[in-house]
Amino acid sequence: DQQVKQNSPSLSVQEGRISILNCDYTNSMFDYFLWYKKYPAEGPTFLISISSIKDKNEDGRFTVFLNKSAKHLSLHIVPSQPGDSAVYFCAASALSGNKLVFGAGTILRVKS
Amino acid sequence: DSGVTQTPKHLITATGQRVTLRCSPRSGDLSVYWYQQSLDQGLQFLIHYYNGEERAKGNILERFSAQQFPDLHSELNLSSLELGDSALYFCASSVEASGGGTQYFGPGTRLLVL
Numbered sequence: 325d326q327q328v329k330q331n332s333p334s335l336s337v338q339e340g341r342i343s344i345l346n347c348d349y350t351n352s353m354f355d356y357f358l359w360y361k362k363y364p365a366e367g368p369t370f371l372i373s374i375s376s377i378k379d380k381n382e383d384g385r386f387t388v389f390l391n392k393s394a395k396h397l398s399l400h401i402v403p404s405q406p407g408d409s410a411v412y413f414c415a416a417s418a419l420s421g422n423k424l425v426f427g428a429g430t431i432l433r434v435k436s
Numbered sequence: 437d438s439g440v441t442q443t444p445k446h447l448i449t450a451t452g453q454r455v456t457l458r459c460s461p462r463s464g465d466l467s468v469y470w471y472q473q474s475l476d477q478g479l480q481f482l483i484h485y486y487n488g489e490e491r492a493k494g495n496i497l498e499r500f501s502a503q504q505f506p507d508l509h510s511e512l513n514l515s516s517l518e519l520g521d522s523a524l525y526f527c528a529s530s531v532e533a534s535g536g537g538t539q540y541f542g543p544g545t546r547l548l549v550l
Contacts (some may be wrong), residue, residue, distance in 0.1 A: 365544075366543055367440070367442075367528075370438075370541075413478065415479075420534055422491060423469070423492055424481065424536070424539060
């Protein structure tokens, strides 16, 4: 039962343009959402999070949007840079819950 | 650098053997989590410890066990290893007692079972 889905296995974007990574979830108890970035041979690095009381959170080039009615969140990276090329994982939890549930990841390639 | 350390970085062993993976959490974090990432798979939650006590179990096999020591480091023990246990094993830590907040990951241990 995949409670968190990232339906695009990969995404290719030109340097300087916007990258949009998408994530859908099914569990209505989830109220905290995170994005992690992972380079090969390294552990996931926390990027940005959002709680369900907000619909947008911004940190520099990274913005996460949450649409609770659609059970959908997205990560926008503007402008995209070659160093952003990595695997991006969406994760979700209930803050009172006991674990993070991860999506399968999306490989982002930023071409220069 | 997340502040979470894991040893060893790489481990090669044979089927039927037993290995121990070690994790030290970030300073001040009382929670430690273990995850498994197999080829082309997402991160699968295995187990969560908070201040020495088991808090939650995920998809952890009976051949696997973990513990968290008084100094808060944790060990994941994998026994009777099978080829399918080859994977990346990540440890994460957080301040929260629940597993629902932001977790910070270590660099992982790559296990290869031959």
